[in-house]
Amino acid sequence: MGYAQFVVGPAGSGKSTYCSNLYRHCVTLGRSIHIVDLDPAAENFDYPVAMHIRELISLDDVMEELGLGPKGGHIYCMEHLEENLDERLTEELDNYLEDDYLVFDSPGQIELFSHLHMLCNFVEQLKRENVNFFCVHLLDSQFITDVTNFVSGCMASLSAMVQLELPHVNIHTKIDLVTNKRDIGNYLDPPEPRPLLLEMNEWMAPRFKKLNKSLIELVDQYSMVSFIPLTKESSIQYVMGPTTMTHKAC
Template identity: 25%
Template sequence: MFTSFFIGTAGSGKSTLTKAYSEWLTRNEFNVVLVNLDPGVRRLPYSPDVDIRDYVNLEEVMDKYDLGPNGGLIASIDMMAGFVDDFKEEIEELKPTYVLVDTPGQLELFAFRSTGPLVTTAIGSEESCLVFLMDPLLSRSPSGFVSVLLLSASVQYRFNLPQINVLSKADTLKEEEIDKITEWISEPQKLLNAIDQEASGLRREISINLGEVFTSFGLFNEILPVSSLTFEGVDNLYAVLERIYTDREGLI
């Protein structure tokens, strides 16, 4: 069982990529289970096989504890922890080869509360990987891209699992923008040079020091431009995930 957790800021394209990747896997005759972990989502682009909303209902939580939407979401996510065993059982009964987990809309609710790491540990397998979606709009400018890398590093630090960085909605970027961003990853000095031109003072100093931090996180290894609309890069995503899963199996 190979588990991928799709994680990223609100609107970065997690649910849509979960759907696109499952379609790609199904087309290639793999056995896939789709898991929705967002208790507050009203409409999903796919129909989940396992759904947190069957266990925790946001509207009911809001009514029961007299909470607004934000408080209700936080409470719902915290409650999720109580159902991880049932959840795991439901997934395992379906005997999937691939498990795709769509995480809650707001990254911070999942990543920065205790539930996130608890759930990835409980329902993940030895072969688990995080797929971190980078917002294309923010990734276009050098300083915006540094912010995105910081967020990715923060998630990696929090979960301590193998992590792939995906440049999401690649179809919304011009080819030269994709080339520039991939170049920033393969040749970090170019990112630092671009920051040198864009930022000044303390922000510039900090960005340059961050270069070393990103290197130690392995963030300058690879970024995968992927579009759920055109399916560009989805085969690459599969190849990179396979490489990670195979490498891990080799370690066991």
């Protein structure tokens, strides 16, 4: 089996739009792509879906029959997926060629890929089918225009990296909606830690200075801060490139 992306990110970060752009890019290249949707609440797509979790279980049914809320319902659906998709998934993967490109679009509940085990176990199951995975973590660039949101985004991405244990690429989405591009430019490449710390201390109360220092040191010392702005076809080509399989970024 060839390569696969596991697309994660908060609700509204642009995962469906990203998958749509990725699909059109692969079609233009003449490359076979299969998108698997793991969101039990999603219904409408502007690209073909190879497999959909709603064929197995839907969020609406779970909420109605079990009386669960949206978050509890998503967790139940992921647990059900983990327990019941073995045979169907193996059969589907056997139909794909070695150079087919797979994309798994995940739900937007951050806890599903930050500290709960279901999607991690799902990825491990796919690895046993010789699928070469990497994670694409999307962040809405409109919310990464100051240091506090930037560090929060880094921590969320690091949490997903630790939980999923996959090569990891971060992408800023919705760049075209940012009114002042210079606001986000400071957070694309690994920034200098001292200005970040000074800015954090300006935003936060004095009692958080030690915490701010620890967070900035974590971001800086592990050299995992790197964001790719999704602005043109070359960005998608970079994410699909073989270098992403060994590139880890937060």
